[in-house]
Amino acid sequence: MSKTSQQNPTAETNGVSVIYTQGSASGLQQVPQLVPVSPGGGGKASPPSKQGKKNSIVDRNSDEYRQRRERNNMAVKKSRLKSKQKAQDTLQRVNQLKEENERLEAKIKLLTKELSVLKDLFLEHAHNFTDSVQPLGAESTAATPDGSEP
Template sequence: MSKTSPQPPSAEANGVSVIYTQAHSSGLQQVPQLVPVSPAGGGKAVPPSRQGKKSSFVDRNSDEYRQRRERNNMAVKKSRLKSKQKAQDTLQRVNQLKEENERLEAKIKLLTKELSVLKDLFLEHAHNLADNVQPVGTEPPTANPDSSGQ
């Protein structure tokens, strides 16, 4: 938690005033913070990420600039190639999965037909067995020589 100290801001220089804040609640250390001051008294503060950057002119003919541009161009090419390769790999994987899916669907059809044929054979066999089996307690008519014609 930072609290603004009761000290008045220091003198303004280049449109920036310094405000002292306490870094810790114990109040042992004061840390200056730069706050932009506009003529109207308000305004937007500069983001911390932009405060440390130089806004000086860059010489486009300098060796440092050309080296930075070359490194950046190489990084961009590398990034684009990597992205392109990833897209190609993904497309190849999609095609492989489609082919595998087609093979598996064909196998499902074949196995379904085989199952249907086996079910029909089983049911036919079970029906034939049921016709040949006599219920318990009934005897089949046999030719008995003793009981014939008397």
């Protein structure tokens, strides 16, 4: 059997309404459900009211207004100087890193050349060493110093 639901408008209090559903054999059941109190339904929260600022008319000649403007101007100058200093520091760091990168690349080139020279020397030495040493099989068939065979 399908469940049917009906809203009971008289059962609504403090944002809670009761919905009656048809059960299979037990009859009607009461199921509490939260519903918005306002007729428009839920939705986004409204921003805080700014009526306090709207009601007070700002006199541009007042001392309070002048002080607030002066503090704001000082804060803006401070913020802009801080931003400019940060940009200069970043540019200086970029230049330092570029110089360090150039030095490291030059060192890589130098070490690569040195490695190449050392490899060549090693290969030349290894080649000369293998030419001067006789294979093991040739040594055993060679004659002894007295001319006799072993």
